[in-house]
Amino acid sequence: MASETPQEQAPTAASGPTPAIIVHHLNDSRSQRILWLLEELEVPYEIKFYQRGSDLLAPKELLEVSPLGKAPVITDTDGNVNLAESGAIITYIIKKYGHGKALPSQSGELDDLYFTHYCEGSLMPLVVNKFIFSIIPERAPWFLRFFLRGIFGNLTSMLVDPQLKKHLDVIEAHLGKSGDWFAGGDEPTSADFMMSFALEALSARAPANVGPKTLEWVKRVHERPAYKRGLEKGGKYAYL
Ligand SMILES: N[C@@H](CCC(=O)N[C@@H](CS)C(=O)NCC(=O)O)C(=O)O
Structure with missing residues (x-):
């Protein structure tokens, strides 16, 4: 959700010119x-850190910058914008600061468009269900x-895993054709930034049906110097 009144100018991580983006x-x-x-775009930014509670939910402070209280949210002080939803944020940043x-x-335009939207629209609901079903028991x-464990294990194996396998097979076949990145080419695009979280989480926590091309893609992402800088600044990350 976007709004035009940033709640807070936060201190933190970056160096160099005063960053517009938090x-x-x-x-x-x-x-x-x-x-x-x-980091890939070399756009200066600051980080305001939020820690999940023991219930794994975001702290209520996130509600101060976005009504749903979910991450990510960015504040762009150049324009007084608060913007949530990672797909929207990625498109906004590439367009304004890329x-x-x-x-x-x-x-590669159609693949970029497709995978940018496919990730949160179709893949992430399955990933989230898989993880939630394993956590509940x-x-x-x-x-x-x-x-x-019996009930949610059955739900996962009957409803989630077969769907997820179908998705992972499509992703694997796509990477077999597109090469290093989802939209082809030599550099990651919006589709790759979006797909990173989903494929990292699956490779780290449920690798059974993740294909070799997909695992190579995750490795390629993790080897990027820009990725490593982001990781260093963002702190501990569970899905490596
Ligand atoms: N579709 C949204 C999903 C946002 C979302 O669910 N974020 C999670 C973190 S990955 C979150 O904030 N979880 C904590 C909570 O729900 O309290 C996006 O792509 O930004």
Whole structure:
């Protein structure tokens, strides 16, 4: 959700010129995508850190910058904008601050568009369900765990895993054709920044159906100097 009144000018990470952009960064979250993007584009930024609670939810302070209280959110002090939703943020930053970087070639435009939207629209709901279904039994009172493991295990294997396998096969086949990046070419584009969180999480926590090309792609992302800088500034990250 976008608004035009930033709540807070936060202190923190970057050096150099005074950054216009503040990244509201939740640990182990999709906001890692934004740090990677900003490092690739060499756009100065500051980070305001938020820590998940023991319930894994974001702290209520995030509600001060975005009504849904989810990460990522950016504040762009040049324009007094608060913007949530990683796809929107990535498109906004590339357009306003990219100076022509991170754009696909003409032949990659459709793939870039597709995977930029596919990630949150179709893939992430499955990833989130898989992780939530595995967490629920472990957080239940001990005497319910055995039964809940059975129920949620069945739900996962009947409803989530077959779908997820289909998606991972499509992704693997796509990377087999596109080469290093989702939209082809020599440099990551919007599609790659979006896909990073989903494929990192699956490779780290549920690698069973993640194909070799997809694992290579995740490795390629992690080897980027810009990715490493974002990681260093963002702090501990669970999905490496
Ligand atoms: N579709 C949104 C999803 C935002 C979202 O669910 N973020 C998670 C972190 S990965 C979050 O804030 N979780 C904490 C919570 O729900 O309290 C996006 O791409 O930005």
